[in-house]
Amino acid sequence: MLAGLILGFGLTDIISISDFSKKDIETVLEKAAEMEKLPKDKKNRVLADKIVASLFFEPSTRTRLSFETAIQNLGGQVIGFADAGVSSTKKGESLSDTIVNISGYADIIVMRHSIEGAARRAAEVSNKPVINGGDGANQHPTQTLLDLYTIKKQFGKIQGLNIGLLGDLKYGRTVHSLMYALQKFGNVNVYCIAPESLRMPYEIIEDVEGSIKVEETTKLGDFLPELDVLYATRIQKERFVDEFEYEQIKNVFILGKEILKSTKKGFKIMHPLPRVNEIKPEIDKTDAALYFEQSKNGVPVREAILSTLKDAKK
Amino acid sequence: MKADDIRLVPISNGTVLDHLPPGTALKILKILGLDKPDKAVTAAINTESKSARAGKKDLVFIEGRELSKEEYDKIGLIAEGSTVNIIKDSHVKKKINIELPEKAHGLFVCLNPKCISAVEGLSSKFELKEKPLRAKCLYCEKTMNEQDLFKAIK
Numbered sequence: 001m002l003a004g005l006i007l008g009f010g011l012t013d014i015i016s017i018s019d020f021s022k023k024d025i026e027t028v029l030e031k032a033a034e035m036e037k038l039p040k041d042k043k044n045r046v047l048a049d050k051i052v053a054s055l056f057f058e059p060s061t062r063t064r065l066s067f068e069t070a071i072q073n074l075g076g077q078v079i080g081f082a083d084a085g086v087s088s089t090k091k092g093e094s095l096s097d098t099i100v101n102i103s104g105y106a107d108i109i110v111m112r113h114s115i116e117g118a119a120r121r122a123a124e125v126s127n128k129p130v131i132n133g134g135d136g137a138n139q140h141p142t143q144t145l146l147d148l149y150t151i152k153k154q155f156g157k158i159q160g161l162n163i164g165l166l167g168d169l170k171y172g173r174t175v176h177s178l179m180y181a182l183q184k185f186g187n188v189n190v191y192c193i194a195p196e197s198l199r200m201p202y203e204i205i206e207d208v209e210g211s212i213k214v215e216e217t218t219k220l221g222d223f224l225p226e227l228d229v230l231y232a233t234r235i236q237k238e239r240f241v242d243e244f245e246y247e248q249i250k251n252v253f254i255l256g257k258e259i260l261k262s263t264k265k266g267f268k269i270m271h272p273l274p275r276v277n278e279i280k281p282e283i284d285k286t287d288a289a290l291y292f293e294q295s296k297n298g299v300p301v302r303e304a305i306l307s308t309l310k311d312a313k314k
Numbered sequence: 315m316k317a318d319d320i321r322l323v324p325i326s327n328g329t330v331l332d333h334l335p336p337g338t339a340l341k342i343l344k345i346l347g348l349d350k351p352d353k354a355v356t357a358a359i360n361t362e363s364k365s366a367r368a369g370k371k372d373l374v375f376i377e378g379r380e381l382s383k384e385e386y387d388k389i390g391l392i393a394e395g396s397t398v399n400i401i402k403d404s405h406v407k408k409k410i411n412i413e414l415p416e417k418a419h420g421l422f423v424c425l426n427p428k429c430i431s432a433v434e435g436l437s438s439k440f441e442l443k444e445k446p447l448r449a450k451c452l453y454c455e456k457t458m459n460e461q462d463l464f465k466a467i468k
Contacts (some may be wrong), residue, residue, distance in 0.1 A: 116426060116429050
């Protein structure tokens with residue numbers, strides 16, 4: 001497999017954050033910053049002669065629209081579908097066959113699928129670059145990259161920060177991926193704040209300890225004054241076998257303005273969105289709210305990825 | 315009971331698997347397809363052994379057969395550190411130490427029903443980590459522990 005043509009970038013597909021080196025991540029973040037400053041008339045020539053397939057076998061609004069905006073900003077054309085119900089999957093075609101066929105029409109493939117490993121398989125069978133927009137509970141690498149970009153843009157750095165991860169740390173793919181990404185940078189203090197039943201899996205903590213410091217607690221107040229960032233996630237009712245347990249903890253980590261009395265200057269709250277009730281709207285207009293900017297950063301980060309992969313040869 | 319105390323008929327030509335972790339012999343027979351009614355094989359289970367880590371070991375005696383590399387690799391997943399004695403004309407012709415295979419492609423299935431390899435019947439691909447033994451599916455990135463691995467070997 002030949003590397004992408006951008007110096008320092010070693011990938012021809014974006015499947016999992018585990019494939020990235022620290023240098024690869026830094027290349028994407030630098031490119032995203034460049035994309036934000038690039039004049040429109042230059043930007044819309046980047047994918048001028050390219051067709052990008054947007055294959056959302058599983059519905060998504062934010063990720064799909066963010067990718068399609070990025071493609072159009074870069075001057076590319078989009079083909080594809082937003083739901084597996086309208087694809088040949090409904091006729092029983094295998095994913096592998098669908099991808100091989102579509103590789104004949106498009107220059108780059110962006111996909112989301114409910115089956116874990118689907119994007120990895122797509123990258124195996126396709127001769128075009130594949131970008132994983134989410135595969136089941138497994139990976140969502142562009143989310144992690146935009147999370148890192150948001151942190152870097154806000155604080156000027158990633159290392160040396162105190163980052164709290166809050167909520168569903170057991171099933172949350174965004175926080176798992178963020179842990180592994182932070183491990184590549186090293187020298188970060190991570191505070192895992194979750195109910196006992198939704199703790200960060202010990203295998204992940206085992207994997208990353210040594211590069212980053214990890215502390216766990218069930219109480220938000222324990223580390224709040226030290227945090228630079230609090231990354232909140234939704235506690236999903238469907239994860240709980242015991243509805244009583246869910247009812248007990250669902251409101252434990254609701255963030256309201258009162259928490260800002262205990263936080264330090266420059267403290268920011270992030271969230272992969274959509275939120276339900278875990279961040280009260282009263283926080284939206286405060287300096288702490290970074291989540292809408294975070295979502296917006298998805299466009300330059302995806303522009304950076306598309307631009308980086310456009311001439312990659314497999 | 316020690317292995318020496320059990321009446322084991324030596325084989326003339328074939329393979330002896332020695333120092334198997336206790337309780338693994340039956341699984342190994344299944345892996346080798348020797349658990350079928352038409353196959354005759356001798357196995358000693360949970361015999362005392364001073365040299366064995368757990369103080370006990372299993373043994374398997376297979377007359378008239380040597381094993382393939384794939385079979386050694388599968389056995390290596392659950393019985394690393396055990397010994398294979400190749401027997402020819404009633405003598406030990408060769409001793410091999412069973413090691414953990416470097417690659418684990420196609421040796422066992424991913425137990426995640428939501429993995430593309432399970433859904434599309436693909437040949438599995440795993441990365442192995444030691445101490446403790448874990449296998450990470452290269453498709454769905456779920457990790458299996460030693461107990462899961464035992465169940466997953468085809």
